[in-house]
Amino acid sequence: MPKLWTETIDAHRAAVRDAALNAMAALVAERGLVALTMSQIAERAGVGRATLYKYFPDAQAVLTAWHERQITEHLDRLTTAADPAEPAIVRLRAALRTFAEIQYHSARHHGGELAALLHRGEHVGRARHRLREFVANLITEAAQDGDLRDDVAAGELADYCLHALTAAGAADSHDAIHRLVAVTLAGLSAPPPLP
Amino acid sequence: MPKLWTETIDAHRAAVRDAALNAMAALVAERGLVALTMSQIAERAGVGRATLYKYFPDAQAVLTAWHERQITEHLDRLTTAADPAEPAIVRLRAALRTFAEIQYHSARHHGGELAALLHRGEHVGRARHRLREFVANLITEAAQDGDLRDDVAAGELADYCLHALTAAGAADSHDAIHRLVAVTLAGLSAPPPLP
């Protein structure tokens, strides 16, 4: 069984990697992005500084990896947020609500800077793109059902949704989140009155 | 006339300060936020490193000052975007359109990281708050005219608007910006159908 070998090794590597990402998030939350250093990440993660360099080449790479992990995790929660048997508009509503909740908690646990960068910036790449496509597909489906406007491309509407819902980070209550989701959905569902 | 003295001194200080902020923006755009250093800012701004420390205590302070300058500048453009004689809904539309244009250009000139942080984060403070209040007032007025929904607080709607329109940074054309503004306004104007 050569499997066991790589399995435990990989498990350890994953643990160290996770510790580094968590340490990074905590440091940014309390000291800001600009002051982020490899030394502090290593110390906070309980790992040798030289060892950390074997996992990430620099602080920017740690930040990028954290982004990737967060967005992947968010995507998992979104995809399991709704029963696949429901109509698209219901699944969309559930996904958007979940996304808003994530933003709400994310803005509180990590600092504002991390939350702000989470769903922007080119370096995020693949995971960010999958998130956008997931929402865009739901929108396309719902539009085919006649539940949403179809005069704007689904991709553009998905961008609109994801950005609008980041306002949940500034919400001051759970009810405010629900109102925000309702307003955002109104932008999607209302057909244009008269050009 | 001791006035002349302070006038030219202040003019010089403002020039150095501006050069530092511009240098900072350029550096972040091409090297990223994490790699921002006082040395590079000073060099790029054509100013002694020790001198820069008399203007800003650290790199974070330069970043914050840049934010403040940008948002103040944006607010000026928004307030002059519409004829005060027009009804509130027209002024709101003009302001939102202007804001979207700003986001579009901002995302291209400065890197994604700076644009992402621009309208988030607590350290921005006063200017950010004024921007929010300006939009909130327009929304309140328009709601009183019966042109907008009044079932959600104007402040929450203002947050929704400003976040939704940051999607303009990802737009790929001028027409896309117009569609985004229309969708965002639809979220504001549509009264809830039936709870």
Added chain:
DNA sequence: CATTGCCCTAGACACTATGTATCGATAAAT
């Protein structure tokens, strides 16, 4: 025109962070 203040530049300093290389130690797999 010389003087006075102010501010800037430049250089130096001690300290911390970076990135890399090497070492013995540790722990898993054969």
Added chain:
DNA sequence: ATTTATCGATACATAGTGTCTAGGGCAATG
């Protein structure tokens, strides 16, 4: 028990930080 791979520690040259001091430039006074 031996091999293999990683780890922590240490070391080192380079770069960034924050502060201080000395010297120069320039506008406003006398």
